[in-house]
Amino acid sequence: MVEIAKPGLTDKDWLFREDDHVGKQWVLRCIDLGEYFVAREQAEIVGFLRFSRFWGRIPYLEMIRVREGHRRSGVGTALYRAWEGEMRESGARLLMTSSECDESRPQDWHRRNGFSETGSIELPGIQTVPEIFFLKKLD
Template sequence: MVEVTSASQADINWLVREDASAGKAWVSRCVALGEYLIARQAGEIVGFLRFSRFWGRVPYMEMIRVLPGHHRSGVGTALFLAWEEAMRGEGARLLMTSSECDESRPQDWHRRNGFSETGAIELPGLQLVPEVFFVKRID
């Protein structure tokens, strides 16, 4: 069984290690704002979902990660469904996410979970390939 909760101060060191590209200051900020969900199985953290709000309003899933050995066990789905329900509870009507255009597996996952492609942008100097954006209506 997967238990999903908001991350707490006690989870920061684990998140800094597992969400290494974010850095401690950003992880701490996101935890303080309630922008991390943590998945646990048998009391152990096995995944996380980090989000923000595009334009300060639209919930945007920045990162979802499930530890190796726990893939395809429902952890990612549990994280996503908990996030979707929390955002619906806050009155959101639209969710956003993205992936690099050459990442077919994440894009397939987004589509399986109800997202549809809405466009792409190039980020010269930051990424070698365009970023594809997805949206999902939840109203």
Template sequence: MVEVANASHADTDWLVREDASSGEAWVSRCVTLGEYLVAKEGSEIVGFLRFSRFWGRVPYMEMIRVLPGHRRSGVGTALFLAWEEAMRGEGARLLMTSSECDESRPQDWHRRNGFTETGAIELPGLQSVPEVFFIKPIA
């Protein structure tokens, strides 16, 4: 059974290792601000969701990752639903996320979870393909 909770500083080493593109300073900052959820099976962390707030207001899911041996078992959905409920509880009316335009599997996942495509931007020098943005009204 999967349990989802806010990450604690005790989870930082695991998050630094598994969210490797972020770096220790950013991971620590996000943990302090409550911007990570972790999914655990027993005492083992099997996935995480990292988010921020677009324009300081709109909850933006930056990254969701489930360890390979635990994918397609409901861990990602449990993380997402816990985040959605937490954001609704904070009064959010809209959720936002994105993926690179050539990532069809993540886009399919977003759509299955109620997101609709809202536009794309090119980020020359940062990405080789455009970033597609998705929104989901939750009010």
């Protein structure tokens, strides 16, 4: 059974390793601001979801990652549902996320979870392919 919770500072070393492309200061910032969820199975962290707020207002799912061996078992969906629930309770009416245009599996996942493609942007020098953005209206 998967348990979803906010990480504590004792989880920071795991997040440093697993979310290493953002840097330790960003990980600590996100922990301090409550912008992570972690998934545990039998007390072991098996995945995380990191978010921020686009323009300081719109909840933006930045990254969701599930460790190999735990994928396609509902962990990512459990992380997403916990995040969506918290965002809904905080008064959010819109959620946002994105993926690179050549990532069909993440795009399928976003669509299965109610997101609709809303546009794309090219980021020369940062990415070699365009980033596709998705929105989901919350009722």
